[in-house]
Amino acid sequence: MIPIRYNMNSNTNEIKYAKLQVREARRRLESVEERIKETKERDHFGAIDWENEKLVLGEKIEQIPEDHRQIVPVGKSIEEETNVQGHIQNIIIDCQMSIELAVKSMFKAVGQDFDYSHGIGFGSANTQGFNNKIPNEFSRNEDIVRAIFLTQVWEKFYQIAKYGAPELNVGPTSMFEINDGERAINDATFCVELAEDLIDHMDNIQSS
Numbered sequence: 001m002i003p004i005r006y007n008m009n010s011n012t013n014e015i016k017y018a019k020l021q022v023r024e025a026r027r028r029l030e031s032v033e034e035r036i037k038e039t040k041e042r043d044h045f046g047a048i049d050w051e052n053e054k055l056v057l058g059e060k061i062e063q064i065p066e067d068h069r070q071i072v073p074v075g076k077s078i079e080e081e082t083n084v085q086g087h088i089q090n091i092i093i094d095c096q097m098s099i100e101l102a103v104k105s106m107f108k109a110v111g112q113d114f115d116y117s118h119g120i121g122f123g124s125a126n127t128q129g130f131n132n133k134i135p136n137e138f139s140r141n142e143d144i145v146r147a148i149f150l151t152q153v154w155e156k157f158y159q160i161a162k163y164g165a166p167e168l169n170v171g172p173t174s175m176f177e178i179n180d181g182e183r184a185i186n187d188a189t190f191c192v193e194l195a196e197d198l199i200d201h202m203d204n205i206q207s208s
Contacts (some may be wrong), residue, residue: 018105037083051068055074056069060088100190102148102188106147115127
């Protein structure tokens with residue numbers, strides 16, 4: 001596993017750097033959401049009742065005797081669906097990266113270094129220093145620890161999504177179900193929104 005390292009220009013302040021990180025986290029999340037969207041064209045039909053020559057739609061079509069009805073097209077619609085199953089491996093990988101970037105952007109927002117690993121441990125001096133620097137008045141204080149925890153959870157999923165279980169000759173695509181992909185998107189959304197909120201809060205403090 002190659003740790004992600006970030007090069008920070010010494011002339012760039014930490015809030016600006018945090019904003020760059022969370023912007024990249026948001027971009028990755030949005031790319032996942034865009035990737036799983038599928039549009040399908042659906043034909044709609046009605047029926048002409050030969051007895052009164054009226055057009056009938058919906059469930060009422062079945063009320064017309066078959067020998068009295070003529071099925072006719074009445075239009076088309078574009079419907080949007082989500083295809084999580086076909087993209088689960090990439091969803092897990094990109095959402096893990098979004099979670100990691102979002103959480104590490106919060107470290108930078110409060111002026112705290114982070115450990116160079118995918119998962120952020122509770123016992124790390126950097127993590128404890130970060131937690132102590134969160135302003136008491138920040139409205140989502142209680143969500144911070146959960147976000148750190150999620151980096152630990154998805155670090156493990158990330159490894160499996162990339163490599164599967166080679167010891168058992170099992171690839172990554174057979175390891176996950178749709179709800180795993182949906183959970184990844186939900187957790188990434190939670191962390192990105194939390195990071196955006198904290199960065200805005202710290203930016204306001206710095207500007208005041």
